[in-house]
Amino acid sequence: MSSGPHRPRLLPHVLARRHVAAGQPLVVLYDSERLSSHRVGERTWLVLSAMDGTRDAEGIAAFCAAAGSNATPEEIRALVDELADQGMVSDGVAITKASIAPPASAPSRPVRELPGFSLRCDGSGTCCRFYPSVAFMAIDAARARAARPQVHDCGHDPSRVFLPLYGSDPRASSVLLVDGRCAFLAEGGACEVHAAAGPGAKPLGCRTYPARFVDDGVALRVTPHPECACVFTSGARVDDAGGVRLVPNGARIAADLDPALHIEALPSEVLVAPGVLAPREAVSAWSLAVFDAEAPDAVASLCALSHSLVAHGLDVEASRRALTSPPAPPSEALSRAVALLAPRVQALAAEDWRGPADMVRVTATALANAVLLAQELAADLAAGPGVHAAAERFYVRDLLFGHYAMNKQATRPMSLLLFDRAARALVARELAIVAKMAELEDPAFRTPLALVEATMRGYGLNAYQRDLAEDLSPC
Ligand code: SF4
Numbered sequence: 001m002s003s004g005p006h007r008p009r010l011l012p013h014v015l016a017r018r019h020v021a022a023g024q025p026l027v028v029l030y031d032s033e034r035l036s037s038h039r040v041g042e043r044t045w046l047v048l049s050a051m052d053g054t055r056d057a058e059g060i061a062a063f064c065a066a067a068g069s070n071a072t073p074e075e076i077r078a079l080v081d082e083l084a085d086q087g088m089v090s091d092g093v094a095i096t097k098a099s100i101a102p103p104a105s106a107p108s109r110p111v112r113e114l115p116g117f118s119l120r121c122d123g124s125g126t127c128c129r130f131y132p133s134v135a136f137m138a139i140d141a142a143r144a145r146a147a148r149p150q151v152h153d154c155g156h157d158p159s160r161v162f163l164p165l166y167g168s169d170p171r172a173s174s175v176l177l178v179d180g181r182c183a184f185l186a187e188g189g190a191c192e193v194h195a196a197a198g199p200g201a202k203p204l205g206c207r208t209y210p211a212r213f214v215d216d217g218v219a220l221r222v223t224p225h226p227e228c229a230c231v232f233t234s235g236a237r238v239d240d241a242g243g244v245r246l247v248p249n250g251a252r253i254a255a256d257l258d259p260a261l262h263i264e265a266l267p268s269e270v271l272v273a274p275g276v277l278a279p280r281e282a283v284s285a286w287s288l289a290v291f292d293a294e295a296p297d298a299v300a301s302l303c304a305l306s307h308s309l310v311a312h313g314l315d316v317e318a319s320r321r322a323l324t325s326p327p328a329p330p331s332e333a334l335s336r337a338v339a340l341l342a343p344r345v346q347a348l349a350a351e352d353w354r355g356p357a358d359m360v361r362v363t364a365t366a367l368a369n370a371v372l373l374a375q376e377l378a379a380d381l382a383a384g385p386g387v388h389a390a391a392e393r394f395y396v397r398d399l400l401f402g403h404y405a406m407n408k409q410a411t412r413p414m415s416l417l418l419f420d421r422a423a424r425a426l427v428a429r430e431l432a433i434v435a436k437m438a439e440l441e442d443p444a445f446r447t448p449l450a451l452v453e454a455t456m457r458g459y460g461l462n463a464y465q466r467d468l469a470e471d472l473s474p475c
Helices: 042-049 057-066 073-085 138-147 192-197 204-208 229-235 280-290 298-312 316-324 331-349 359-376 386-401 414-437 448-458 461-471
Strands: 008-010 014-021 024-031 036-040 089-091 111-113 135-137 162-164 172-175 211-215 220-224 269-273 276-279
Touching: 008 073, 014 042, 014 162, 024 042, 036 042, 042 057, 042 073, 057 073, 073 089, 135 138, 138 172, 138 192, 220 229, 220 386, 229 386, 229 448, 269 280, 269 298, 269 414, 276 280, 280 316, 280 386, 298 316, 298 331, 298 386, 298 414, 331 359, 331 414, 331 461, 359 414, 359 448, 386 414, 386 448, 414 448, 414 461, 448 461
Parallel strands: 111 220
Antiparallel strands: 008 089, 014 024, 024 036, 135 172, 162 172, 211 220, 269 276
C-alpha cells in the first residue's frame, strides 16, 4: 500500500534540468532546499514530468504509454513513495490565487544606476555557459523555437530543449545545457536567437543581464551582478561613452522599466549588525555616502567595514575610514570562513557527470583546490590584492551601491555578509594562482572574483552563510 500522494505533483524546489554532457543526454534533478542533485534516466523523467497533481499512478502510466514508454502503476507508486520521503512531491494541483501582493517597487520610484557604469560585453559568452538555469517564459521559448527550430529539433518537440523552471509548473522553462552552455549559444560565443531574430527576441533575463534591481525605499538601485569578467573590465572604465547602460535610455522612474522585471526590495528594517536594526531609508543614505570611498584592498576593507558596523553602526565617517585605511585583516577568521565554504565547493566539483569541457566542472575543480589552499595560506593571501587591485576596488563599490550585503529576510546582519564577501575576495586571489598554475586559458579566469561570485549565487553556495553565522557570532 502506497503512503505517498495519490495525485503527485513535483514541488517547485525540485529543478529538473536537461543536459548533454560529453555527448550523453541526461536529466539532473536539483533539490534547491537540500542542495543535492540526482541524475535520472529519460524514462524516469517521463514519469516525473507527468506528476503535475492531476494524475494518479494509473493516469501517469497511461501518459507514459501514450508517449511510447512503459511504467507500471506499481513502479510509479514506489517512485512516488521514494520522492515523498525526500520531500520532493505534494498531492494535487497547486491552487493559484490572484496575487494581491503590491509591486516590489512604487511606479514613481526614481531609478538610480551605479554612477559612471556602462557595459561593454566582450562577446565570449561566459554568462551563457555557466549558470545552471536560463529562464525562458512561454513567449521567450516560442520566439526562440521560431528563430532556431533546428536547435536540438526544438521546433518540433519543445521538451527536447525546455523543461519546467520549477517543479512541474509549465509556465516557465529552463533551457537545455550542452556541456554547461545554453543550447542557443553558438560555438563562436554568439547567441543564435539574437543572430536570427534580433536582441529583442532573447529571454528577458538575457536582455537585462547583468543588471540587478533593488528597491531600497528611496530609489531603485541598478547595478551589475559582479559575476562576469566584462562587468569588471567595464567597471574600470568610468563614464565610457561606448558602453551600454543597464537600463534603457530615458528610464527615470520604475514605471519606465519593463513591468516583468524582477525587482528585489529591502525589508523595511535592515539588520546592520547583531542586534542592531535600522530603517532601510537610513541604510540607503549610508550606502550613498560610503560607496565611493576608495577601498585599496577588498579583503581588508570589507573586514574593517564589517567590524565598523558592529562597533559604530551606520556612522559614515567610521565606515569610510574602515574602507580607505583598513588594518590588516583577521586571517585566522578568514581561514575559518573558507573552511566552512569548502565542503560545498567540493560537492559541486564532485558532480562527475559533467563533461571535461563544461566550464562549471573546470571552475569547480579549480575552486576546490583554491579553497583548500586558501585555508592554509590565508595570511599570505591577505597581504594585498596585487594585480587585482582595480577589480577589487570596483567590487567593493558595486557591492555597497547595489546593497549586496543585505538579505531581504533580514536574517543575516550586513556585518556578516560583508565578512563573507571579504572571504570570497580572498578565495579569488588563490583561484588566480591555481588557474595560472593549471594553465587555465579560458578568458573567464582573467577575473577570478567574477567566477567566485557566479559560482556562489548560481550553485547555491551562498547557503554557507548559515554556517558562518553560527561560527562567527561577533559579526
Ligand atoms: S538565449 Fe542567448 S543570450 Fe540567453 S543564455 Fe542562451 S545564448 Fe545566451
